Amino acid sequence: MNDLEYINNSGRRVLKSFPPDSLFIDLHFILTKNKILTRHMPYLLLEKKISGKHIAAIRLLDFHEEDGVVSLFVQELESKKEYFLSANMEYDGTMWLWTLADIHTIYSG
Numbered sequence: 001m002n003d004l005e006y007i008n009n010s011g012r013r014v015l016k017s018f019p020p021d022s023l024f025i026d027l028h029f030i031l032t033k034n035k036i037l038t039r040h041m042p043y044l045l046l047e048k049k050i051s052g053k054h055i056a057a058i059r060l061l062d063f064h065e066e067d068g069v070v071s072l073f074v075q076e077l078e079s080k081k082e083y084f085l086s087a088n089m090e091y092d093g094t095m096w097l098w099t100l101a102d103i104h105t106i107y108s109g
Contacts, residue, residue: 004065006089014089015070023063025070027087028094031101037063042077044106045085047098058100065089072100 004023006015016024021039030037037043039060047054061082062073072085085098 006065006068006070008068008090008092010092015065023070025087027089027091029087029096029099031099031105033102033105037072037100039063041102043074043100043102045074045076045098045100048096 003019004015004017005013008014012026014026018024018036023037024035025037026035032043037060039062042057042059045054045056045058047056056079057077058074059077060072061075064071068089070087070089073082074085075082085100
């Protein structure tokens with residue numbers, strides 16, 4: 001994995017990789033200890049959808065950044081379905097379509 005780093009237009013570091021397997025993402029909807037995500041680790045995904053909410057246990061398979069967008073390739077643990085979650089790192093609003101959390105952060109908060 002290449003070293004990744006992204007500083008948004010307001011001068012805030014939003015993304016930094018910690019090779020070989022971890023990634024810091026400073027976005028309000030990343031609810032993990034120190035905002036770190038690690039490949040192959042389980043997380044809880046909550047998605048807002050038109051028809052309600054979807055909650056799933058997922059595993060982070062991979063990640064990459066391109067043109068200010070971070071993409072997380074994940075797999076649902078129960079269904080084995082794989083897909084991407086993406087976020088624009090320039091966005092500073094409070095609305096979110098998905099969030100990731102780890103068990104330690106949920107119970108310590």
